[in-house]
Structures are given as C-alpha cells and as structure tokens.
Amino acid sequence: MLYNPAVPAVLDAAGELVDYVEVIPDRLWYDFGADAADRFAHVHGAIATLRRHAERHVLTGHGIGLSLPSAMPLDEAMLDQVAASHRCLDYRWYSEHLSMFLTPDGSIPDAQAGMGLPMVHDSETLEIVGQKVRRLQDALDRPILLENGTIFSAIPDPEMSEPEFMNRLHAQTGCGMLLDLHNLYANTLNLGWSADEYLRAIDPDVVIEIHLAGGDWLRSHYTDSHSRRTPGPVWEWLTEWGPRFPNLAAITFEYHESYHSRIGMDGVIEELEAMHACASRIAQARAAEPALALC
DSSP, X not given: OBOOTTHHHHHHHHGGGOSXXXXXXXXXXXXXXXXXXXXXXXXXXXXXXHHHHTTTSEEEEEOOSSOTTSSSOOOHHHHHHHHHHHHHHOOSOEEEESSEEEEEETTEEEEEEEEEEOOOOSHHHHHHHHHHHHHHHHHHOSOEEEEOOOOSSOOSSOSSOHHHHHHHHHHHHOOEEEEEHHHHHHHHHHHOOOHHHHHHHSOGGGEEEEEEOOOEEETTXXXXXXXXXXXXXXXXXXXXXXXXXXXXXXXXXXXXXGGHHHHHHHHHHHHHHHHHHHHHHHHHHHHHOGGGOOO
C-alpha cells in the first residue's frame, strides 16, 4: 500500500494482507524553501510510526519532489533529505515520477507547480533524466524506478513514445519502471491511447512495480485522484500483462486519505484480497511458462 495517515488503521485491521508499505518521503517533512535558514522541519510522529511498521513490513520510497525531467539542476538539499529518510527507513527501492513538479518562477528558483506537468519525450530530456537517475543511484545505492504519469495536455509531435523513452532510459542507466496502470487508464480516456499498444511497446524486463488506483471525472476529464477503487479495465490489464513482466516484484494500491471514508475499510481490504488473488494467478502463469520465471 502507498502510505497515508489512514494506512495505520488498515495495517491494524488487515496487516497480514500487506506485504510492504510505500512511503512518500516528501510527506515526512515541511519544506520552507531553499532560502530558509532552517529549511526542513521533520514530522517526527509519522517517522516513528513508519519505523514501527518497518519491523513487520518491507518499506519502499516513492518521491514526488525531485522533478527529474525539469531542466533545472537537481535539488541537492532535497536529495540529502531523501537519502536521510532511506538511512532511517531502509527502502528496498526508490521511485520517482516521469513528470515535472518544479518550475522557475521569478524570485522563487524552484516553484512547485501543484501537479505533475507533462514532459517532452525527446533526446534532450532523456539526457537530463539520465544524469539525475545516475545521481540518485549513487546517493541511495538502491534500484531506481520511474513512474509513467497522467498527461492532461499532450505535447504534440513527440520525438519518441513514452514506452520508447522508458526503454532507452533503462538501457542507458539500468533503472526500472513503476508502471502505473491507472495513469495509463486515464490517458486512454483523455488522450485516446491504446493500452495494448502501450503495454506491448514496453521492454518486459523494465517493469518492477505496478500501481493500482481509482479516479473521478471532472467535467469531461478523467482525473488520477486516488479517490476510488480500481476500475475493471485496470484489473484486466494487470491479469493479462502481469505474467509477461518477468521482473515484476510488487503491486501497490494507492488512495488518498481524504477518500478513506468513501472507499471504506471493507473496500480497501477487498482491494488487497483481489491483489493477492491476481498475484497468485501471475505466479501460476509464470510457473506454467518457464521463460517468464521471476529473475
């Protein structure tokens, strides 16, 4: 599960269904800006809670603040905080987004955009992201994964597709992919993408983790709001394509704590039970086909 303040109650109610917890380290501190004398103030209660969970669950890191595709230099102070959280919580791997969250804004050198902005899939961006991925690999000494994003406004005439971008990044740096099937679902609805074409284009070895979630319609746009249970087509893609990814090691359900009452504890538990059932089917399919054995 992706950790939020509602998750400890889930772990108390159904912790045996949760194999690992994915942590957003950016939610473990308040960031007062690069010019502040004391920039970071840590949320010690949340950190202590996660350390207790780490006694029974594997933890992974899932960042949103480094904004790897942005052309501006990597925020080294932020990276230091991420590395410190890893030393404290011992992430099995660390993931970031293939979206831009930081933009230059006058007197504010690294202004938060408030959402993941679409990136240009071209050779220049590939070089920018590749350099930052190598820096993360050096700083964390853990596998680095990158997540495909929700694109609300497509950039025309890309030099390469998103799967090709991810494949080339993997070939150059060895990083893996966090395949967010719900983000892909949103892009099929909003942009008319073909899920089968997208998934067929991904190098099967790249995918290490899969995200599940649910969203809402906002007027005529489908949002990745993490506000509902996983839609049926996303489950179908997981069942069909999961066995084809030989290095797939984790399936994560993410929802926002403000929607916990909408989904309900029973709904979250049913999601977890369905994930276990799907993981079992994927394992059975791999066993039936030696070529798909987990590395």
